[in-house]
Amino acid sequence: MTEGLLGIHHVTAMTDDAKRNYEFFTEVLGMRLVKKTVNQDDIHTYHTFFADDVGSPGTDVTFFDFPNIPKGSPGTNSISRIGLRVPDDAALEYYLERFEEFDVKNDGIKEIFGKKVLPFEEADGQRYQLFSDEGDTGVAPGIPWKNGPVPEDKAIYGLGPIEITVSYFDEFKQILTGIYDMKPVLEEQNVTLFEVGEGGNGGQVILRKDESAPGRQGYGQVHHVSFRVKDHETIKKWEEKYNHNRMGHSGNVNRFYFEALYTRIGDILVEISTDGPGFMGDEPYETLGESLALPPFLESQREEIEAQIRPFDTKRS
Known part of the structure; x- marks a missing residue:
């Protein structure tokens, strides 16, 4: 029997401007850049990881920097909104004021499935919503960024329910x-809330039915969602499960920071990722994300990569 999923691992989206995106996530949202590396499938583009204080699994939103692709458009058959967790209702009020201060487009505080949420958008149209953890039980949150611009008792500290919209x-x-x-x-x-693992905001998927026009991939849209598993042995069992169910997949891919297994459910790219090794093994805690980090198998190409990638300053220490 395959060991179950533990919750959400990460969500990966696309941006056309890594610097602007970095400033939004760190200065406005108050999430920590825990890794500035490259897209391992397109090594001359950035892959940035924003997470909690130590890059815990279940807390990171990651971005592929594709400056020359067209803008995407929302629609069905897409991962339609990224969820983020804050400690309580008071934190939503704090962010509502913060969004007004920084001119962040938002819909005000609303309620969904009995939970208070704050939907908002990034400048490129990427859609998010903050979920209040008040009264929430289930998957544990991460650790707020200790040296960030948002007070620790208000800060984003994990991924919340992921919204997927499909016609099928x-x-x-x-x-x-x-x-x-x-x-x-x-x-x-036309909407169902699912739970996985210990459930709660860190282990939920909102599935919506929508038979309108499909979304178009591009910057401002989500690339894929990943769910957590414990370790190498578990992800290999998931590979066997996919084979047994005749589901096409990538095979186990070693991303250095975690292992990954990809499949598609129609138009939706779904990844399964291991909780480790994590982001703390190759950089000191104090300077996480401040320089270009490369996995060992790309280190020999550092000079070539650094000559072609667009530099931007992420030093904070």
Whole structure:
């Protein structure tokens, strides 16, 4: 039997400007840049990781920097909104004031499935929502960035429910329950809330039905979502499970910071990632994300990569 998923691992989105995106995540949202590296499948472009204080699994939003691709458009058959967790309702009020100060487009505080949320957008149209953890139980949050611009008792400290919108709603539901062992916990018309692992905000997926025009991939859109598993042995069992169910997949990919396994559910790219080794092994805590980090298998190409990649300053120490 395959060991179950532990919750959300990370979400990867696309930006056309790594510097602007860095400033938004660190200065406005108050999340820590824990790794500035390159896209291992396109090594002359950045891959940045924003997370909690120590890059805990289940806390990071990552970005591919694609400055020359067209802007994406929202629509069905896409990962339509990234969820982020804050400690309580008071933190939502804090961010609402902060968004007004920094002129961040937002919809005000609302309620979804009995939880208070604050939907907002980045300048490129990337869509997010903050979830209040008040009364939440389940997957534990991370550690707020200790030296960030947001007070620790208000700061974002993990990933919240991920919203996926599809036209093939019933088929997607069957895969979430039958393959990924997710449990539907709340259902409304054309929307279902699923839980996985210990549940709560850190282990939930919101699945929406939408038969309108499909979204178009590009900057300002989400590339993929990843779910957590414990270790190498577990991810190999998931590879066997995919084979048994005749699901096409990437095979186990060693990303150095974690191992990864990719498959597609229709238009949605889904990754499974190991919790370790993590982001603390190759840089000191004090200077995480301040210089270009490369996994050992790319170190021999550092000179070439640094000559072609657009530099931007992330030093804070």
